[in-house]
Amino acid sequence: MTTHQPDLEQTALRGLLQAVSRHLGHDVAPEWCRAAEATPRHRFLPDRIWLSSDDDEPLTPCDREREPDRWFAAAYGDVPVVTQINDGHEPEDASDASPSSSASAPSVVFQMLELLGLAPGMRVLEIGAGTGFNAALLSHRLGDVNVTTIEIDPTVAELARSSLRANGYAPAVVCGDGSLGWSAEAPYDRVVATCSVRQVPYTWIEQTRPGGVILTPWCDDWSHCGLLRLTVGDDGGAMGRYTPDSAFILMRTQRHDLRLFRDVVMDDHVPTESTTTLDPWAVADSPIETQFALGHRLGDLWYAWHHDPDLDGVDTRLWVATTDGTSWAAVDWDGTDNTEHYTVWQHGPRRVWNEVEAAHRWWLDNGRPGPDRLGLTVTPNGQWAWLDHPTNSWPLR
Structure with a gap:
């Protein structure tokens, strides 16, 4: 890269925020622009990432030292970047590479931050620290003391912690099972997951204040798409609807190993x-x-x-x-x-x-319903999907 580095970073960031704005249909909010400017995405990516031209192509490694231009372009593209494959164990056959941790597409990151409806003083639990980039944005907006992020993979957790510290952030980074939440800092005003779930862990609801919001990518065994936004009630349950969105890596504790x-x-x-x-x-x-x-x-x-x-x-x-x-x-x-x-x-x-x-x-x-007509209710006794209204529900297997 021959361009002066700070100028290149600023140009790349402006282009990225423009792409995010196009995805959102409006300008990125000023508070999130400031957070993005203070949190350069490339500083949170490892030196080796994995890229693919499309969903049908296998992942191939991209090393920062060998391919700096390709690596930097991925860092500031509005695309997800795979940062770990096969739980940290590279396969002998490259075609067997499967993403196990990633940096989400920035447009999805900022969409989720908007959906959270954050305000100063709110306390947030993030499920899936990943690169630490999302926790950094949250910390810039809310302050380190109000942000806790939990990561199941020890190597990923340590890399996130190191990247956060190197960039001036110090939220609580916990290595543990995100499906259990983190009761030590509960209750939270918001819980946000950066991995998809097939079932919403009830512990998340228990650790969220009444009126608080849980935002998680959703998948089931038939499809892999959607964001679920739940509002926690006074009755120990939570209820909400879906918005369509891209697929996320599934929470490790909810995987099936079926052949x-x-x-x-x-x-x-x-x-x-x-x-x-x-x-x-x-x-x-x-x-x-x-x-x-x-x-x-x-x-x-x-x-x-x-x-x-x-x-x-x-x-x-x-x-x-x-x-x-x-x-x-x-x-x-x-x-x-x-x-x-x-x-x-x-x-x-x-x-x-x-x-x-x-x-x-x-x-x-029922008129060929899509995600926007579907919702979910979570109680201590189970989870119910519904169409249009919670009274039109059925148990979710």
Whole structure:
């Protein structure tokens, strides 16, 4: 990089804030502009990051010393940057690289900060310290004493702590399980997660003041999209709605380690055969808004595509299974155009494809709802998804 460094950083920051403003649909608030100016993003990234040109391309390492221009461009691009793969254990095969920690896209960072509705004096618990960048922004706005960030990975936690100190910030950085929150500093006015969850840990609600807000990325076993904003009530529960957004890395303690042919489909299974008129692509290769709604009806079901499965008369197979691995279905397409019927194989105590058909009918009958019509209620006794209003709810599996 030949340009004078401070000038380059200022130019990059202005370009980034313009990109964030375009995403938000309005200028970044002055208080967050000041925080961004005092918290250069590149100072919170490790020297080695992993980049990909798109979701279908494998992650490749980018080292600051070898590729300074590429590294710096990523630091000030409005894109997420992977900062750790495979929980810190690099695989022998680069194609097996899977993100386990990252710096979120700045536009999403500032969108979430806006959704929190912060005010001076508020106390915040952040779940997932990551690079420390988000905690730095919060500390600039609220003061170190009002910010606690918790990180499950010891290496990541130490890097975040070091980066924060190097840039003049000293919030409490705790190495621990974020699903348990951090009771030592509770109660909080805001809890914000930088990882997605399948179930909202009730401890977060217990550690938030009545009237406080919990903001977390959401995913389920069917889809990976959405931000959930809950308001904590006086009754020990919380309620809120979703906004569409990009996917986040899943909280480590909520991962499933399920493999289709190791844990689910066994040689001795004897499935039943039937047919369906429901196009498998209509539920498993549909717009993310559709899959998001279906996921809230299907709960604990997940799917996987199997192309060219080496079976006579089968071009593509869609697998659907329960997260406990006890029930599964396979839907086959023979490769012909204008297919009206697909062969279905099902095994286990639940007829999971029948559940998919019922969820799709519900989606059609209710006007094809997207995330903005869905909400969630969390109580000490469970979690309920709902459509349009909390009275129209069902238990979330």
